[in-house]
Amino acid sequence: MRLKDFGLWNGINEVIVITKGEKLNTAPIGIIVDDENGLKARAKLYPSHTRENLERGSFFIANIVIDPLIFAISAFDDLGEDFFESLIPPVIKGALAYCEFEVKLNGLYADLNLLRGDIIRKEVRAINxxxxxxxxxxxxxxxxxxxxxxxxxxxxxxxxxxxxxxxxxxxxxxxxxxxxxxxxx
Ligand SMILES: Cc1cc2nc3c(=O)[nH]c(=O)nc-3n(C[C@H](O)[C@H](O)[C@H](O)COP(=O)(O)O)c2cc1C
Incomplete structure (x- = not known):
């Protein structure tokens, strides 16, 4: 298993991160990868509901998504349950893959360690x-x-x-x- 298997390549990968507080929280976050053949990554986390949920012990599940509307809604709001094709694990409708990470908060950063993941569908889309x-x-x-x-x-x-x-x-x-x-x- 490697980060690259789930579409997380070297550089900063824009994904939707799902955490849980009183309800599911969705936010676009950049996952920073230095070694795409490994399991370790990082994210810089400014104060947000995502950070708060992680401080309280939430899971951290990244969805690899290519729908601009999902990014836009998640940036300002949270996706309701209708937007999910699975709740356990949380997978947004149309997501290409999901990855669950173990998280250790380290100052402004979250140190991430890939635990498991799955590829849901393979779609091709040209750069737009x-x-x-x-x-x-x-x-x-x-x-x-x-x-x-x-x-x-x-x-x-x-x-x-x-x-x-x-x-x-x-x-x-x-x-x-x-x-x-x-x-x-
Ligand atoms: C493409 C994209 C990438 C982002 N990456 C990050 C990031 O890496 N770290 C961060 O703290 N905020 C990042 N943000 C901003 C958060 O998504 C934004 O503050 C969001 O409202 C946080 O939602 P929450 O309070 O529900 O967690 C990003 C936003 C976009 C659109």
């Missing part, structure tokens, strides 16, 4: 700049809602142009969620 721009816009947007920086607003507007030009329906629906939450129209 609109999808990439949704991810980029969401990273900026989750910061923007905290500091309303004009520089981030410019970056988000630039992403909108790419989403309009290159994205499909799901990317455009994701953009609407970003617009609603940032009020950048």
């Amino acid at each position: 700049r609109g999808f990439n721009a949704v991810i980029e816009a969401l990273v900026h947007a989750t910061r923007f809602v905290k500091n309303r920086s004009p520089e981030l607003e410019r970056e988000i507007r630039h992403c909108y142009e790419i989403i309009e030009k290159c994205g499909g329906e799901r990317e455009k629906q994701a953009m609407e969620i970003i617009k609603e939450n940032t009020r950048i129209r």
Whole structure:
């Protein structure tokens, strides 16, 4: 078993992390991999419900997802149970794979050790700049809602142009969620 078997390659892998508090919590998180042939990874965790749940002993399950709408909803909100195709283990509808990690919190980081995982489906999708721009816009947007920086607003507007030009329906629906939450129209 290797991280790479579940799609986690060297670099930062944007996934949806599911933890449990009073209910299931979903959030986009970047899993940092230095050795894709091994089992160890890291995540930088700023204060969030995800971090709080882990501090209280929650599991940490990463879903490998290629749906921009799932990223957009999870960035600002949590996915309800309707979005899951399995609750034990938690697997979001359409997820390509899931991985469960053992977690040790270490300052700002979580040290992760892959325990188990499964590949649910194999789908091919060409690179879509609109999808990439949704991810980029969401990273900026989750910061923007905290500091309303004009520089981030410019970056988000630039992403909108790419989403309009290159994205499909799901990317455009994701953009609407970003617009609603940032009020950048
Ligand atoms: C693509 C993407 C990657 C992100 N990566 C991280 C990360 O690695 N660490 C982090 O603390 N927040 C990250 N965030 C921000 C969190 O997803 C965001 O703060 C979210 O609202 C946290 O949700 P929660 O409070 O339900 O845990 C990322 C956001 C996006 C869109």
